[in-house]
Amino acid sequence: MKRIYFISMILIILVLILTGCASSPSPEEDPSDEGDMLYLTLSELAEYDGKDGRPAYVAVDGVIYDVSNSRLWANGEHNGFQAGRDLTQEIQGSPHGPSTLSRMPKVGELID
Numbered sequence: 001m002k003r004i005y006f007i008s009m010i011l012i013i014l015v016l017i018l019t020g021c022a023s024s025p026s027p028e029e030d031p032s033d034e035g036d037m038l039y040l041t042l043s044e045l046a047e048y049d050g051k052d053g054r055p056a057y058v059a060v061d062g063v064i065y066d067v068s069n070s071r072l073w074a075n076g077e078h079n080g081f082q083a084g085r086d087l088t089q090e091i092q093g094s095p096h097g098p099s100t101l102s103r104m105p106k107v108g109e110l111i112d
């Protein structure tokens with residue numbers, strides 16, 4: 001009788017341990033993309049000019065885009081425009097407008 005009691009206790013403990021381990025992390029604990037967002041001022045953005053191996057970022061309407069991997073932005077330059085700047089006004093006057101930005105990864109937001 002004692003043996004049955006002992007075995008059942010072991011089984012209960014095992015089940016408790018296994019269910020504890022199986023619990024998946026809650027969505028709050030999941031590292032999201034938000035955590036990797038950059039918040040840069042205009043003067044901080046200027047560092048990301050695409051020169052000497054630095055990343056090339058441009059800001060439009062408060063959103064910062066990474067144009068580093070675009071061959072059209074080699075060396076941080078594109079049709080006379082320079083990365084590391086807020087080009088909100090300039091892109092309105094370009095032949096393509098802001099639509100090309102949807103192909104570029106968003107990496108952050110411009111702050112005051």
Ligand code: HEM
Nearest residue numbers: 058070071072079081087090091094095096100101103104
């Ligand atoms: C006179 C000014 C400009 C001209 C003539 C010009 C021309 C072009 C052309 C011909 C393309 C490739 C065709 C296309 O993707 O539609 C392109 C792509 C692009 N342009 Fe401009 N552009 C100008 C200004 C700007 C400005 C001010 C920005 C500011 C962010 C910009 C951002 C882009 C981006 C992000 C792409 C996509 C690059 C890629 O897909 O690799 N452009 N531009």
